[in-house]
Amino acid sequence: GAVVSQHPSWVICKSGTSVKIECRSLDFQATTMFWYRQFPKQSLMLMATSNEGSKATYEQGVEKDKFLINHASLTLSTLTVTSAHPEDSSFYICSEKGLAGGSNYNEQFFGPGTRLTVL
Amino acid sequence: AQSVTQLDSHVSVSEGTPVLLRCNYSSSYSPSLFWYVQHPNKGLQLLLKYTSAATLVKGINGFEAEFKKSETSFHLTKPSAHMSDAAEYFCVVSEGGTYKYIFGTGTRLKVLA
Numbered sequence: 103g104a105v106v107s108q109h110p111s112w113v114i115c116k117s118g119t120s121v122k123i124e125c126r127s128l129d130f131q132a133t134t135m136f137w138y139r140q141f142p143k144q145s146l147m148l149m150a151t152s153n154e155g156s157k158a159t160y161e162q163g164v165e166k167d168k169f170l171i172n173h174a175s176l177t178l179s180t181l182t183v184t185s186a187h188p189e190d191s192s193f194y195i196c197s198e199k200g201l202a203g204g205s206n207y208n209e210q211f212f213g214p215g216t217r218l219t220v221l
Numbered sequence: 222a223q224s225v226t227q228l229d230s231h232v233s234v235s236e237g238t239p240v241l242l243r244c245n246y247s248s249s250y251s252p253s254l255f256w257y258v259q260h261p262n263k264g265l266q267l268l269l270k271y272t273s274a275a276t277l278v279k280g281i282n283g284f285e286a287e288f289k290k291s292e293t294s295f296h297l298t299k300p301s302a303h304m305s306d307a308a309e310y311f312c313v314v315s316e317g318g319t320y321k322y323i324f325g326t327g328t329r330l331k332v333l334a
Contacts, residue, residue: 144326144327145311145324146265146311146322146324148321148322151321195264195265197322199320207320208253208272208317208320209253209255209270210320210322212257214264215262215264217262
């Protein structure tokens with residue numbers, strides 16, 4: 103399967119600041135990546151689908167101006183939480199979709215996650 | 222619309238006894254189904270997946286799941302629980318076309334010594 107990294111693994115920031123989280127595909131070019139958030143003891147909630155070279159597609163209820171997603175290259179997608187507030191504190195996880203035509207075409211490969219704490 | 226229901230939010234078993242984690246799905250066509258495990262503060266690890274091949278799917282660490290279309294179920298089992306199996310387990314259905322994942326609410330497995 104694919105290997106996905108995230109950086110940083112954890113971050114603490116002050117309320118009102120912006121935080122950027124990187125998601126990298128380490129072993130193949132990912133045209134599609136996904137961003138999730140997970141609150142404590144809850145399931146993963148899809149925030150948006152990130153497509154290389156085009157605008158991200160956000161799920162209903164997710165503020166696109168608050169959660170800026172950029173997928174400028176085939177190996178890197180970034181999520182920027184703008185003007186972060188304590189309620190944005192969460193575990194953010196990215197994933198990449200398997201290659202079209204491959205045996206894992208409908209599978210997602212997950213990064214290790216980023217713990218964001220906003221004070 | 223597709224959906225996934227994990228029937229138990231918590232399951233406790235004794236070490237060495239069988240594990241059963243239940244999952245029911247709703248899908249208008251042949252689904253792709255997955256089980257993932259998540260240890261505390263970690264990412265997700267794929268245990269196994271069903272993609273319209275054999276209905277009995279064997280995964281890692283002794284886990285397996287059986288796809289039953291008539292019951293719309295995809296329950297996860299393991300013959301003998303190990304302490305290291307204690308974690309959160311998610312049943313997932315993949316949405317065709319977009320390949321979005323729809324997650325169940327998760328089942329926390331506790332293994333008692």
